[in-house]
Amino acid sequence: MYKLPDLKTAQVKGKKVFLRTDIDVPLSENGQIADDTRLGEGLETLNFLLKNGATVFIGGHLGRPDGLKRDLSVKPVTKWYAKKFRIQNSEFRVQSIGGFEGFQISDKLFLLENLRFDPGEESSPTTRSGQVFAQKLASLADIYVNDAFASSHRAHASIVGVAKLLPHFAGFMLKKEVETLSALLNNPKRPLAVIIGGAKIETKLPLVEKMHQIADYVLVGGLIAEETKVLLKVQHEKVNPPAGGRKSALLVADLNSEETDITPKDAENFLQIINLAKTIVWNGPVGKTEGNEENLEIGTAKLARGIIDAGVYSVVGGGDTIAYLKKIGLLDKFSFVSSGGGAMLEFLSGEKLPGIEALTSCT
Numbered sequence: 001m002y003k004l005p006d007l008k009t010a011q012v013k014g015k016k017v018f019l020r021t022d023i024d025v026p027l028s029e030n031g032q033i034a035d036d037t038r039l040g041e042g043l044e045t046l047n048f049l050l051k052n053g054a055t056v057f058i059g060g061h062l063g064r065p066d067g068l069k070r071d072l073s074v075k076p077v078t079k080w081y082a083k084k085f086r087i088q089n090s091e092f093r094v095q096s097i098g099g100f101e102g103f104q105i106s107d108k109l110f111l112l113e114n115l116r117f118d119p120g121e122e123s124s125p126t127t128r129s130g131q132v133f134a135q136k137l138a139s140l141a142d143i144y145v146n147d148a149f150a151s152s153h154r155a156h157a158s159i160v161g162v163a164k165l166l167p168h169f170a171g172f173m174l175k176k177e178v179e180t181l182s183a184l185l186n187n188p189k190r191p192l193a194v195i196i197g198g199a200k201i202e203t204k205l206p207l208v209e210k211m212h213q214i215a216d217y218v219l220v221g222g223l224i225a226e227e228t229k230v231l232l233k234v235q236h237e238k239v240n241p242p243a244g245g246r247k248s249a250l251l252v253a254d255l256n257s258e259e260t261d262i263t264p265k266d267a268e269n270f271l272q273i274i275n276l277a278k279t280i281v282w283n284g285p286v287g288k289t290e291g292n293e294e295n296l297e298i299g300t301a302k303l304a305r306g307i308i309d310a311g312v313y314s315v316v317g318g319g320d321t322i323a324y325l326k327k328i329g330l331l332d333k334f335s336f337v338s339s340g341g342g343a344m345l346e347f348l349s350g351e352k353l354p355g356i357e358a359l360t361s362c363t
Contacts, residue, residue: 002178002360004170007045010143013053018141019046020158021171022148022339023060023077023111026323033076035323037331038150038339043084045147045171055108057097057140059158060148061116078103078111085109098140115158122154125161134161147171149178150340152355153347163358170359173339178356180315180336181347184281189313190216193277194248195270195303197222198284198320206349207283212236212248217273221253221262221286221299253286253299261287262299270299271306280307280314282321283345289324301328308333317344 021042026034049056065072078092082105092103101113115121120133134157144166151159194215196204204224211218236250253266285300307314317338325331338344
């Protein structure tokens with residue numbers, strides 16, 4: 001269990017705080033925020049800082065800009081914050097904030113333009129460009145707060161570099177993520193069932209391997225199951241748990257003839273396991289989730305309703321899964337929603353997250 005520096009012990013009154021939070025939200029075709037879940041989850045930390053007298057400089061990234069792509073400007077996020085804080089200013093203009101482009105939302109609140117517009121953000125903190133960018137960010141503030149769990153598996157300047165230069169603390173959302181996921185690894189209520197779907201094979205195979213030794217049941221569906229079925233089973237057979245250790249039961253679903261979903265039989269098999277479980281971790285849909293989301297026969301929706309009906313402790317993560325559950329009005333029925341997709345996978349796979357390590361190791 002990580003011992004994170006507690007933000008509640010920080011003396012922030014009259015201080016300038018650089019808050020690295022998660023503003024990477026999906027945008028619609030007309031540039032409006034399509035899902036503000038991540039922004040809402042970050043308000044607890046932001047409100048704490050403002051109510052305790054800090055001046056806050058928010059930094060984050062939006063998408064994967066190739067150069068200065070103005071369609072990935074954070075201006076829509078600026079307007080979202082302004083609305084939340086009831087600030088009457090519909091025309092925010094880019095201005096210079098400590099040498100950065102950004103937006104002034106109020107006398108105490110500023111939002112820097114998309115950090116990934118500067119190549120120094122994604123540079124290694126050990127490179128000259130990464131160090132220079134981290135130093136420039138640090139010059140804005142007296143204190144650094146990381147509340148961006150979803151980006152903490154990246155060793156970027158705003159995640160790792162600034163923590164080395166300023167007194168630093170964990171935001172409330174990040175702290176809750178670490179505590180919740182650590183508990184899943186160390187002492188889950190059993191039986192523990194892990195459902196892994198989606199298509200990002202390279203990021204999810206390590207989680208499957210790790211879960212073979214932690215979970216009671218590993219259920220794999222979707223494209224990852226279809227493309228790695230043999231590999232998954234060979235991987236499972238190779239698991240040799242230590243004396244007194246455990247080895248999961250593995251179920252790999254087939255796709256239907258259209259390759260759009262798991263078969264009805266596999267969906268029922270998964271539901272039987274769900275009904276046996278006391279804890280469920282879910283990352284990735286098991287079939288296509290676009291189209292008619294009211295169709296209760298599609299696998300992802302059936303699993304979602306099955307988990308809710310089972311009344312068990314449930315943790316869900318991954319952008320596609322969360323977006324779909326929100327669309328069908330079920331997201332708030334889950335016990336815990338992780339803001340991180342890749343970060344959640346890496347944490348549960350036993351990997352050390354650079355952003356978390358920076359908070360606990362930097363002096």
